[in-house]
Amino acid sequence: MSTTMSTKILCKDAEATALKLRLDTGLRVRLAARSNEYTKSTSGLAPTYLQANLVVLPSRYAADFRGLCARNPVPCPLIAESSSVGNYSSLKSYLPRLSTSSQLAAGLDLRTDCPRYNVYDGSRLSKAGVSAVTDEWTDDHVAFLIGCSHCFESALECAGFTVRHSVQDRTVPIYRTSVPLNPSGIFTGSTYVVSMRPFPKKDIERVREITRAYAPTHGEPLAWGWDALARLGIADIDLPQWGDAPLTEDGQQPLGTLVGDDNNVPVFWGCGVTPQEAIMKAPLEGTILAHAPGHMLVLDCREDDVL
Template sequence: MSEASLDHPDPQSVVKRIRRDIRSGRISSHTAGLAPGFLQGNLVILPRRYADDFHSYCLHNPKSCPLIGISTPGDPSLPGLGADIDLRTDLPRYRVWRNGVLAEEPTDITALWRDDLVAFVIGCSFTFDTVLRSAGLKLRHLEMGRNVAMYRTSVPTVPVGPFRGPLVVSMRPMTAPDIIRAIEITSTRQDVHGSPVHFGSPETLGIGDLQNPDYGDPVPVEAGEYPVFWACGVTPQAALAEAKPELCITHAPGCMLITDRIHHN
C-alpha cells in the first residue's frame, strides 16, 4: 500500500499518487494510517432536495458531523480539498443506499452520478491518529494493521427533518495517562470530531460487546487500558437509513477521501 507523510520532500505529489492508486483500484481497503499529516474525510452524497435538511443535521450534530466540504449540485469535484479530486472514483470503496437499504459496495460510482447530487465531506478521526502517534501514544488498530472499531450507541443525535438516529463512535484503547494526553491533543481539532465523548464503561453508551463492533475491526483492550470513544463520521449512515432517500451514496466505513489539506501537529 502506498504511503505519504509530511516528511516526504514532495508530500502533495505522494497524496495525489495515493488517490490515483485508489482511482485505479490498486487500493480498495481502509485508509487508516495512510497519508499521515493529511486531512481525511467521510462522504455523504444525497439528492439536492435532501441537502438543506442534511446540512442542518450536520450543524446540529457537530461532534459526529464536522463539515469540511460541500459540493455544488452535480459537481463531483471539491477544489477546496484537492484540485484533482473526483468524488466518483477517489474513495477506496463506497456504499450505495436505496430507500434506506444498503444495496451495494462499489469502488466506482461514476455510473450512478446525477446532476442533482450534492456531496458532503465530514472530517475523520484518522486524521488525528498521526498527531497522537507523534506524541508517543500507541494506537493498536494501526499497530495491528486494522480498521478502527466502530459502534452504534444508545445515544440519540439531534434530529432534523427526516434525519435522526444513534451516535456512532470509534474506539481506541489507552492507559489513563494517554487518555489525558489524547484529550488535550484532540480537543482543539473540532474539524475531526474533537475530544472524546466518553471513556471507560462502554455500557454507558449502550455498547454490550467491545469485541463485536458494528463497523470496522475488533481491537483488543488490554489490562491497564480503558476504551476511549470518539464521535464518528459513520453516524450519518444510521440517520440515512431512517430518512430513506431513494438514493444515497456514502463511504464504506474506514474508506476515506484523502485530501490535499495538511493537518498540522
C-alpha cells in the same frame, strides 16, 4: 506451512508495505483508489494529510443534512460540500483557512477517489464495498465531506502514543450507540456512532488534550473507561458494527479478554459513520452514496489546517 507458501506470504506483505509507504500524499492515495490499486482502509496512509467521510444525497435532502451537521457538530463536523448540485470535482469549503476547492483537493473525482464505497437504495444498504460509484452518480447529487478521526492519529503518534488498529493494519472499530442525535427535518430518530481506540488510563488526559484541538475532525473523545460501554449502550466491545474487532496490544486476543484493565482502556470519539446511520433511519428515496467505513477520501490539505 511450506517454505514456498511462507515466502509468498512474506513477499505479499512486503509489497503491501511498499505500497502504503508510496501512498504518502492525498493525491497519490486518490489516484491509487481511482485505479483500484489500493482498496483497504486509509488509516495510517499519507500521514498528516486530512481525511474525510463522504455522504452523497439527492439535492432535496441537502438542507436537512446541513442542519443535521450543524446540530450535531461532534459526530458530524461538516468541512465541505459540492460546489454546485451534480458537481463531483469541485468543493465548497467550510474550513476558515481553506477557501478554495484546489486547496482541499486538486483533480478530484468524488465518484472514484475513495478506496471503497457503499450504495443505498433509499434508506437500505444495497451495495457494500464497491470500487466506484460512477454509474450511480446523477446530476441531482450533492456531496458532503465530514471530518474524520483518522486525522488526529498522526498527532497522537507524533506524541509517542500507539494507535493500535493502524499498527495492526486493521480498520478502527466503530459502534452504534444509544445516544440520540438532534433531529433535522427528515433526519430523525437516529443515534451517535463512535470509533474506539484503547489507551492506558494514565495517558487519557494527554490524549484528550491533543485531540481537543481537532474540532473539525471530531475533537476530543466523548467518553472513556470500561464503564463507558454501558453509558453509550454498547453491548460488547468485541462486536463492533463496523470496522474490525479490537485486539490486545500483541494482536493475539480480543480486547474484551482484558475488561477492567487500566492499561487497555476504551476511548470513544464521535464518528463520521453517524450520517450513514442517520440515512438508514430516515425515510429517504433515491440513490444515496457514501464511503465504506474506514475507506476515506484523502485530501491535499494538512491536518494542521483545521487548527
